[in-house]
Amino acid sequence: MSGNRLLVVFVAGLLAASAITGVAPLAAGNTAQDASPESYVIEQGTYCEPIEPLQTSQTVESFYDYRNHVTHPDTDPEDRQYSSYGTTHLQEDDTSILMLHEGTDGMSLVMVHDQLHGNSSGGIVTFDIVGLPSESEWVVQDDKYEAETNMVEWDSGDGWAYASWIWRDARTDGGAIQGGLGDEFAVTIQPGFNEASDFHENESLHDPEWHEDGEIDSWEFLSGDADDPERFELALDEPVTIRTGACDEPSVTYDRTDDGFTASVTGVSGGDPITLRPSNDSNDNGSFDRIDVTGLEEDAAFSFENGQPAGTDSPHEVASLSNLTVTSDHDDVSATVAFSVSADTLEEIGYHPEDVALYATDGTEWTESNATVVDDSGGSYQFEADVDSLEALVIAPTQDAEPIDEESDALPSPGVAHVAVSIATLLALAAVTRRYRGDR
Structure with missing residues (x-):
């Protein structure tokens, strides 16, 4: 032979x-999602500006250099004033700064309020950050320690992060988010400065007057040189979106609701594909990672709510792994939906990856769409499926799927099947x- x-x-x-x-043997992946972004913009209303990350040879934790009595117990108290020491050359009185930091640990979103050893009285700020990649998390938290005087509130979920800060004179507050920002993304910050903060007139705080009525009167995005960046002035009372891409491309602005996300798409032209980030907080069995909408000819609004539309039955009475209700002012759109199911979940319910399907409805009947495995790393299977309607989406076994025989071999873990083969x-x-x- x-x-x-x-x-x-x-x-x-x-x-x-x-x-x-x-x-099936996996493709190399979705190149549109896996390729490193080449450009970034910041948007607020109709304003758009190309931006560049601040590049350093540090991690974001070292770049921020937050110090308190816990992180630096043996340091002189004057050198651990519950503030950012690494960004002092960028700080200004009564000013909140925002930037992308690209360091040895990847891309991060960084925010710092006020100036260490400055002349400000303090301040209160709330940020609700929506549309984040699922991997994103707070990696720097100014402040994060146990004491009744620490009144900062932190929260996060799948696709969002929240913080309300309160600080006293001559100190800073802020933080950094990391995870998934090395790929394509669009993240919206819904700001609450001064009277718009959740801490304004909040009598439940340990000391509501901790900030001595100090205010932030300027919000800036920093771009380019890490030592002497360009500064873009932002309005204090409007959301800001930071995203990959260019200013002449469609834009998506996210907001968080009690049950999910809303997404407002603007700048649409020529049926451009639009990538949307749905919400996933209600179910750990399966998650909707991305929806690439096609067919839009004009600006549109979408609402994503975890769960199935009221009054609808499960498709063909199959047991669903996750449900998503989509409300839109445009019905004539199709989409490619990226979603994930953990290997543990599939093993628990006794199905193979090829038994997973995506169901979609236009309000009258359910349509089963074939789902293709595009990745099987990280303990979960990532799928893609094409749908012709978006009113409701359900991840569930196919109609003809049969549970694995208990006497047969167990479901292989992601990645193991290919190695064994x-x-x-x-x-x-x-x-x-x-x-x-x-x-x-």
Whole structure:
């Protein structure tokens, strides 16, 4: 048998074994999502400006350099004033600064309020940050320690992060978010400065007057040189969106509701595909990661609510893993939906990845769409499926799926199936080779 024929046997065996396991060989991934972004913009209303991350050779934690009695117990109290020491060259009195930081640990979103050892009285600010990648989390929290004088509130969920800060004179507050910002993203900050803060006239605080009625009167985005960046002035009372891409591309502004997210799409032209980030807080079994909407010819608004529309039954009475209700002022759109299901969930309910489908309804009937596995790393299976309507989406087993026989082998973990297939095929190839050599 020639080397070429052996290669044919190997490839055929790999494809056959993949079919047996029920997991198709994976593509390299969605290049639109996996490629590193080349440009960023900041938007507020009709204002848009190209921006650049501040690049340093530090982690974001070192760049921010937050110090208090817990983080620096052996330091002189004057050098641990519950503030950011690494950004003092960027700080200004009564000013909140915002920036992207690109360091040794990747891309982060950083915010710092006021100036350390400055002349301000203090302040109160609330940020609700919506549309974040699922991996995002607070990695720097100014302040985060146990004491009744620490009144800062922190919260987060899948796709959002929240903070309300209160600080006294000559100090700073703020934080940094990291995770998933190395890929494409669009994140909206809904600000609450001064009287718009959740802490304004909040008598439940330990000391509502801690900030001595100090105010933030300027909000700036910093871009470019980490030592002497360009500064873009922002309005204090309007949301700001930071995203990958260019100013002539469609924009999405997110807001958080009690049950999910809203997304307002502007600048649409020529049926551009629009990537939307739905909400996922209500269900750990399956998550909706991304919805790429096509067919929009004009600006549109979408509302994402976790759960199934009231009065609707599950599609074909299958047990759903996750539900999403989508309300829009545009009904004639189609979409590619990216979603995930954990390997533990599939094993618990006794189904293979190929048994997973996405169901969509236009309000009258459910349509089952084939779901393709595009990644199986990180303990979960990532799928994509095309749908022709968006009123409601359900992740569930296919209609003809049958649970795995309890006597059969357990469901392989993500990634393991491909390794097992490759090993088995290589062993088969080795056996064929040995036999061929023995026959010569």
